[in-house]
Amino acid sequence: MPTFSLEHLESFTKNILLKIGCPEADALAATKVLLAADLRGVDSHGVARLSGYVRLWEVKRINPTPHIRVVHETPSTAVVDGDGGLGLVVAPYAMQVAIDKAKIAGTGWVAVRNSNHYGIAGIHAMQALAHDMIGISLTNASPLVSPTFSKERMLGTNPISVAIPADQQPPFVLDMATTTAANGKLEILQRKQQEAPYGWIQDKDGHATTSPNGVRDGGALLPLGGDREHGSHKGYGLGAVVDILSAVLSGANYGPWVPPFVAFLEPHPNPVGEGLGHFFGAMRIDAFRPAASFKSNMDTWISRFREAIPVEGQERVLIPGDPERLLEAERRKNGIPLLPSVETDLKELGEKLNVPW
């Protein structure tokens, strides 16, 4: 696969966003979020999505110059209205509000409505780390997932991310879809027409299937657990909590009403809220105990788990965030690989908007 330097992709992405009317600072912020996905190996959420955002702008479902603002607040909470802006811009703003609240009240919790897809969950949670805070980032998303016992798509892959600072060790960064497998993994199987393991997807009748086309053909992704016997009601419950905190608490659309990411699908004709929703949290470590002793204990936690006796044939236990961090180091050095189809798509986007590739 051809690789591209971070600088090249950053500059191209930023120029595209400027071209659709984003202010300089917003284009910069959104570029940083999008490229973080490519660096960390979540290729489905990086520049591969850039033309999708542009198509949403073309049909006037993304506002390039939003007036993002706090519409309600208490000492430790706020509701942010994203004014239909890019989630990639709304999310860093809202997370900063959470961090500012935490500086004074100990913690900050921000529910966001009227936003759009915000890229990878993890990068927003990680915004808290430099402040010696624990960061939390949740979002709902277009319905692709059926709750246990149903064949209807009711929830998005609704991710949960929690970022926790350590001292000598790298931070602990959980960033997970509440489904067995993220949609991006299924897209890879579809491209290669390989079978999916049982427990990832069901067909349109709600039966377990290994066909990589199951979701495309009217089926659904399955909540973490896969089936009732293996705890899919827990994955469904977690996805539901993410949906409720992100959208019912903020006044965004929830469940099957969440607007689709793709421009060729129309939003629900009778929305129950505004746009899609996110939820962010920031907890100042020293609102609980001195940051130095906490971070030293986190080092102990992390090294003890790294030393846990592996099963024969496995090298060692990983800490959440390890794979992404290793990939980021590698890609910063050697460049970011893009599928030929993604490269073509970006080149065409550049030609359309008169932005050099």
Place this chain on the structure above:
Amino acid sequence: MPTFSLEHLESFTKNILLKIGCPEADALAATKVLLAADLRGVDSHGVARLSGYVRLWEVKRINPTPHIRVVHETPSTAVVDGDGGLGLVVAPYAMQVAIDKAKIAGTGWVAVRNSNHYGIAGIHAMQALAHDMIGISLTNASPLVSPTFSKERMLGTNPISVAIPADQQPPFVLDMATTTAANGKLEILQRKQQEAPYGWIQDKDGHATTSPNGVRDGGALLPLGGDREHGSHKGYGLGAVVDILSAVLSGANYGPWVPPFVAFLEPHPNPVGEGLGHFFGAMRIDAFRPAASFKSNMDTWISRFREAIPVEGQERVLIPGDPERLLEAERRKNGIPLLPSVETDLKELGEKLNVPW
């Protein structure tokens, strides 16, 4: 199975707790928490554990007259020291601190150290509901679970509970272990010597097994997901977050250092903290939006999910908390069934402490 009235079991439990020296109010609070498990069908966490708590008191690992107190606080946070008391008493105290903080700061977040097993997670989260707040309850527990790729027991079943109020609909109450199956389910299979499904447990070498004795024979429970292909790294990540918020943030023991619940196993000789840890949160709904419109939207959320088209052969989609609520109504009416072995155990406990059964 013989059934017993709530009143009978409450009175017996309270009298046992008074006998080991608990003050009246503490005995009452602990009884309420313990019986909530029996009512809601989490039989492994109810009166079946009473003699286990007494044995911990006998070996001086539970303090019947703890001085439970806030040792550090900010407007929205607190750390509570449980002084070695019953988790059944420490938890309602700490959750009340979270609720009181939320009344003023919008949200309240309380990390607890130096506590013991706190019963079912859900009942503590539900304490927030009457205040039009969202309640969150987490706890770590004795190590029984191996992280993905390991054969060593490093985490407890570390539950997550989130309780969310609605208006006409009953509240949404998620209460889940971060393992595929809770330990109580495995105990039922052990009793009947029935096979466990693949994905619940592994043997002492870390291989998947269906033997219900796998954990007893040195194996481990598996994180939600079961194996790497089905997302066990996500269940492990969630269990890890629960451990860190409950214990690293509070100064309790974490990971493999968490003291065992059973009195015949000694705590770790070199603890890294004090007792075991919990984490509680309370978020005032109207710190985000008016409680009435939120609860009305929750009614819409809940009824829409109940109406999701079921898979053929399934009656309908359940909302988290449905099964427990239905069981509670039934058991309040018809009594609480106890296994003969549990009844015998309680009778012997009564004889030993001179408390009439």
